[in-house]
Amino acid sequence: MNEMYLKFxxxxxxxxxxxxxxxxxxxxxxxxxTELSDVKTAVSEAVTNAIVHGYGGAAEGWIELKCRTDGDxxxxxxxxxxxxxxxxxxxxxxxxxxxxxxxxxxxxxxIMQTFMSxxxxxxxxxxxxxxxxxxxxxxxxxxAG
Amino acid sequence: xxxxxxxxxxNLYIYLxxxxxxxxxxxxxxxxxxxxxxxxxxxRAVFNLAGLRFMDSTGIGFLIxxxxxxxxxxxxxxxxxxxxGADKVLSISGLYSLMPKx
Ligand SMILES: Nc1ncnc2c1ncn2[C@@H]1O[C@H](COP(=O)(O)OP(=O)(O)OP(=O)(O)O)[C@@H](O)[C@H]1O
Ligand SMILES: [Mg+2]
Numbered sequence: 001m002n003e004m005y006l007k008f009x010x011x012x013x014x015x016x017x018x019x020x021x022x023x024x025x026x027x028x029x030x031x032x033x034t035e036l037s038d039v040k041t042a043v044s045e046a047v048t049n050a051i052v053h054g055y056g057g058a059a060e061g062w063i064e065l066k067c068r069t070d071g072d073x074x075x076x077x078x079x080x081x082x083x084x085x086x087x088x089x090x091x092x093x094x095x096x097x098x099x100x101x102x103x104x105x106x107x108x109x110x111i112m113q114t115f116m117s118x119x120x121x122x123x124x125x126x127x128x129x130x131x132x133x134x135x136x137x138x139x140x141x142x143x144a145g
Numbered sequence: 146x147x148x149x150x151x152x153x154x155x156n157l158y159i160y161l162x163x164x165x166x167x168x169x170x171x172x173x174x175x176x177x178x179x180x181x182x183x184x185x186x187x188x189r190a191v192f193n194l195a196g197l198r199f200m201d202s203t204g205i206g207f208l209i210x211x212x213x214x215x216x217x218x219x220x221x222x223x224x225x226x227x228x229x230g231a232d233k234v235l236s237i238s239g240l241y242s243l244m245p246k247x
Contacts, residue, residue, distance in 0.1 A: 012168035019199075037230035044201040048167045103174075103206035107238045111202055114237055 002028070006065040010055040010080070012048075018065055019043040025067050026074050029137050038115035039074065039135055045108040046078035046131045053098070054082025054129055072137045081128035088123055147196075148173040150180040157184045157220075162196025165204045177211050185218040191247070195226035204231070205238045212243055223247045 004025055008014045019040040026039060047063060055061040066077040085091050092113070097106035113119045118134035146169035149160045159177060163169065181190065192208065194200075212222050222244040227235055235241060 012166075015166045015168050016164060016199075034229060034233075037233075040199065041201050041230065041234065044166055044199075048201065048203065052167060103170075103210040105202055105205040105209060105238060107202040107205055107234075111234060111237060115233075 001068070001070050003068045004066070007062055008065075010051045010058075010061045010063055010082075012051055014063070015044055015047050015051070018047045018063075022065070022067055022076065026069065026137075029069060029072060029074065031137050035135065035137055039076075042112045042115045042133055042135075043076065043078070045112050046076075046133070049108055049131075050078060050080035050082065050129065052102075052104075054080035054084075056083065074135045074137070076133045076135075077130060078133075079128065079130040084125040084127050084129055085121075085123040086125050088121055092121070146170075146173055148176045148180075150176075150184075152184060152187070155188045157181070157187050157190040158193060159190060160193045160196060162198075164199035165197060165207065166199065166201055167203045170203050170207050174207060174210065177207075178214060181211065181214050181218070181220075185220070187220060189221040189223060190215050191223045191225055192244075193225045194228070194231055197228065197231055200227075200231045200234055202234070202238070204234065205240060208235075208240060208244065 006021060022043045023036055023040050050063045061080060061082055064079045068075045090096055092109045094110045095106040097104040112133060116133040117136045121131045123129040146163035146165055151158045159180060215222050224244050224246050
């Protein structure tokens with residue numbers, strides 16, 4: 001079992017840092033290139049959402065990233081204390097975005113759900129958003145992926 | 146993140162390299178749009194993704210944005226050589242129906 005915890009300000013240059021830190025953390029689990037790429041993409045989605053939506057693009061808040069490995073399972077939590085999501089079910093709908101004018105496609109949550117083995121999000125307006133994801137390494141690739 | 150363009154015959158080739166995310170997108174967006182504007186009148190633009198080592202949903206938004214700009218000029222858009230990671234993101238979002246992979 002292993003754990004790590006990172007806390008960084010909501011600056012967009014931390015997107016590359018966050019996804020590569022998680023990638024380095026899971027290397028001992030011998031992920032395939034596809035698994036590694038899935039995890040990096042999902043982390044990038046969650047961290048980008050915290051920066052762009054949670055804190056509205058201003059470097060005004062902190063993002064917490066927790067990772068835990070147990071056997072061949074990786075658990076990830078990405079949390080912000082930003083504006084939160086009013087209607088989580090609607091936010092999870094493919095192509096739903098509240099920022100269409102900024103070239104957002106509304107695919108971030110769909111990608112997290114598709115690329116990871118487990119996914120959940122809890123959020124409340126004014127309180128922030130917490131995304132939990134897990135990935136089991138060595139799982140057979142689903143056809144749908 | 147880097148972007149280079151070249152013109153061959155009736156095609157505008159745009160080569161992307163590096164990691165495309167929300168941090169790096171602004172710079173390439175501006176350069177891609179300038180290339181497109183300067184080459185309006187060609188019949189198509191081919192985005193070559195061979196050098197792209199990472200792309201998330203920000204890349205989808207970027208590509209759709211350029212697609213819309215090209216459409217205004219009556220130009221078609223195609224994608225070339227995405228790596229396995231980019232290919233997965235592009236497939237899931239259905240982008241190939243707008244901009245076929247060649
Ligand atoms: N951390 C967050 N804080 C506040 N709102 C969020 C957060 N994450 C997501 N949302 C809301 O959920 C919507 C959907 O998120 P999703 O990542 O699927 O799409 P997007 O970020 O809008 O577009 P894309 O990810 O394709 O660039 C967002 O438009 C936003 O309204
Ligand atoms: Mg998003």
